[in-house]
Amino acid sequence: MLRGMAATSCSRCGHPLPEGARFCPNCGAPVSVSAASERKVVTVVFADLVGSTGLAASLDPERFREVMAGFHGMVSQELSALRGRAENFIGDAVLGVFGVPLAHDDDAVRAIRSGLAIVARSEALGRDLGVPGRIRVRVGVNTGAVAVGT
Structure with missing residues (x-):
């Protein structure tokens, strides 16, 4: 955390x-x-589903929940594939982190690659889930010092 x-x-x-x-x-x-905090340099990836409010209005609640679960799962997979992890799910967004628990020299590079993969997979995800229109995702990446602890 x-x-x-x-x-x-x-x-x-x-x-x-x-x-x-x-x-x-x-x-x-x-x-x-x-308590039990340690200063580390980590790279954070923030992936946000664009237009989720309109999407929620156009789908029934159960269907929207399925779409969000698919989005969260896809983002988590892309982060994990490059040794990152989903740290938090915030509504229509996922906060991912690279460098926790172990930092690597290429954390920032892998974070950027995961962000590009998330954007690339979002359109296919929309088709696979039968979502009307396109699913678009915006991704931000930042590297800096944080205190990591339990």
């Missing part, structure tokens, strides 16, 4: 904390960090 790093202000006195501080420079209180 991805978590925030340390607090930006002291939980005891409210004084702003410098980056990397382990103790508050004003009152000396220890700075709390998420």
Whole structure:
């Protein structure tokens, strides 16, 4: 699970904390960090189904649920195929991550490849599921430092 790093202000006195501080420079209180967190560089992939509100309005609820399950499954498969994983399902979107639990030098490259594969498979997915019109997906990719913990 991805978590925030340390607090930006002291939980005891409210004084702003410098980056990397382990103790508050004003009152000396220890700075709390998420339990069992580790700083890592990861690459995040965010895949969003375009026009899902209109699609939901045009399908009955059970059918829409099937389409969303198919979309989530397809995105998860593409992430897994390149050693990423689906970290969270957020309505009509999937948040995937590369570099957790183990980072690799090519995490960003594999994340981009998975994003391209997701976009390429979306049209075929729509046909396979019998969705009226095209299924389109937008994908964003970003690499940066996060705190990883349980």
